Amino acid sequence: MQTRNKIYFASDFHLGAYPLEKSVEREKVIVQWLDAIKHDANELYLVGDIFDFWFEYATVVPKGYIRFLGKLAELADLGIKLTFFKGNHDMWMFGYLKKELNARIIDNELILNLDGKSFYIHHGDGLGPGDEKYKFLKKIFRSSLCQWLFARLHPNLGIGIATRWSKHSRVSSNAPENFLGEDNEWLIQYSKEVLKAQHYDYMIYGHRHVPYDILVNNSTQIVNLGEWINHRTYAVWDGDKLSLQQWS
Incomplete structure (x- = not known):
């Protein structure tokens, strides 16, 4: 049996996004990936926007995702630790996934020490300069x-409203986004400001639908995990290095 010594990071699956048939296809691909990593994964970090919409009523959760949630349950039963980050699409996670999957739920950033290296992890929404409208709405939605x-x-009614809203999101177009350059990527600029006060060896984000892996200040590796609509990218920590990879 393989040793489970790897830690995986992925984000922005946007399960349930319009059109639904594309979401179902994407879910099947993600389940294949999860089935492949279960043999050597020790932990799995899902860094936000896993669902295009999520709200936990007291006795109701959104329909769908049965293959995905079933595979996560299998991973949890194998002893693989699961961590969910709240994204801007699935910020209304409460206790359901914790109860069913023993998953840890992270509201904002998470700071880790893994194998003697420091990690800063955040979904990425509401960070950096600009986007004041969203930052204001985030405070309201999280209240x-x-x-x-x-x-x-x-x-x-509630989930119906969210489903109609999803048809107008950037995910529904399936159009890939472009890297704007180090000086114009706001998560990179945010990271540089953070690093002025505190050093981290690795900084990992989701939200920005462009996978990138860059080194700043000759010492900090910044990774954006991309998304699974066009790129199917994820990151792996093997105890020595962090690598951005693509599932085919």
Whole structure:
């Protein structure tokens, strides 16, 4: 039996995004990937926007994702530690995944020490300069009042609204995004500001749908995990190095 000594990072599956048939195809591919990594994975970090929409009512969760959730349950039963980050599409995670999968739920950033190396991990939404409108909306959407009010809606209405909204998101176009250059990528600029106060060996993000792996300050590796609509990229820590890879 292989030793489970690797740590995997992935984000932005956007399961449930319009068109639904594309989401189902993507889910099957993701399940194939999860089935492949279960033999050597010690931990799996899902760094936000795993679902295009997620809201946990007291007794109801969104329909679908049965293959994906079933495979995660298998991984959890094998002893693989699961960590979910709240993204801007699935920020309304509460206790369901923790109860069913023993998963850890992260609201914002997570700072880790792995094999003597420091890691800073965040979905990436609301960081860096600009996008003040979203930063304002994020505070509202994450407020307990907003969540309480949404929970008062019947699931058919609440999830129906979210499904219609999904048709107008950037994911529905399936168009790949382009790398803007180190000086114009706002997560890289944010990272450089953070590094002025605190050194990290690795900084890992999702949210920005462009996979990249760059070295800044000759010492910090910044990885954006990309997405699984066009790129199917993920990162692996093997105890010595962090590599950005693509699933084919």
